Amino acid sequence: MQNDVSVFEVGPRDGLQNESVLLPVEQKVALIHKLVDGGLKHVEIGSFVHPKWVPQMADTDEVARTIEKKPGVAYWALVPNMRGLERAIDAGIKHVAFFMSSSETHNQKNINRSISESLVAMEELFKLALSEKLQIRAYISTVFGCPFEGEVDFDRVLKIGDRLLELGAQQISLGDTTGMGRPLQVQEGSKRAVERWDSDRVALHLHDTSGLGQTNAFAGYLSGIRAFDSSVGGLGGCPYAPGAPGNLATQTLVNLLESLGRPTGISRDSLRETTQWLEDDIGFNLTQRRSL
Template structure:
């Protein structure tokens, strides 16, 4: 392959949000600042959900105010509702993300509502964000397996992804939330989704619980996807998916893509430095 792939760095948000140790704001800022020099076009750094549910992200506005913004880097924030959107706009997020599940069980556990109700919640968020001049990215959880419902129907994933695009999301990230996807289960899902959406509107988001994340990236590459979410140091997990490991490690994705002759444009040495910082965050005691 002589392709170019973009890695969307999600470590500072999706990676850190479930860490049990309250991580000091300036450690988060230092991580983002390090990542800003690695060549990423997009870094997800904040989440404006209720601090009651995700206390680790309570300082998101302060993180956004303290980072040194690099030219050409879009700093993204996850928002669940209009209140979260208002806070993200005030904090000068460059773009925002909304999230839904492809499975009813996970939606009710994670969002306390049905899939249909979750769309009713995010629709005004997308409208409001676009009116404010912000791009909106959509996340779909449990695209192959759900910890509550079992295997997820590819057709259901396709319906959810298409609805996000119809709402106005410029990109839809397909999430293997509990890290159980395999190329043979991933393939029919991608085929179903791509029956409605071109690969240019899609991204892959893989966790490495089953040790297959890199294989799934290769499978997605062959299907035409050219954007992948990853977290330095393999940060992350999911409180609603017991045993779910972190996101696939950014440094591991860079190495596998390099083996395939695929360029990312990232500075591997800086990414390795950031990965070390991420691992230090995880290893310290509370």
């Protein structure tokens, strides 16, 4: 991971998994190719979650095998458990992202485990991933608020992050899973995380559900955050707020980073074209959804 700003494109995973439309493999592959052609160096291409839970991601093995991999690009996949990790390894994935929540209730509902059980499970997963020389990212969800519990204690977030880094994660992605984060809160949390772990070991995963995504990204930037997750065209809604925007749109993020004097190497024209393609050829309605 670079020292300058990084953009992690999560559209093909976090985006698509929150859309009701199921894309065939060739369209997913086309989307990933377009993103990489547009200059993205980190693309999360899918997840190895059980298809019963996330049918949108059932064919990630095939997607991973079909894409043409460009040197210098990291093709990430989300992995929930040992079975998923084995599938990822079989499919030739070199970059894996694990996830857990900083809210007990959210973790229980989402993963069916307590936070401490999740941390125990991570130990095994990371061990195998490291023995296979995979790069490891760890998402911590709901760090700025949980739809079930409300406020989340940021000390707990930091302790979970400490443990995940200790176990071998290269980067923690702090997830504002439902877009509840407020700018001053994001600024403060980011400051604590960056001071504790260092800029290159922490990313912000922001959602625009409350219409504060870009401003929260700026708040994080001011605290030293240099890696951000986003989704082309804001692909992906919010499971807790139907019709609302989901992930921060990659073009909104790139626009911000450029305005801060941080070129990303990502073509905004290309992002616009890919968004147009998602709307015209696949049938998503992304432009409407982004407005407050």
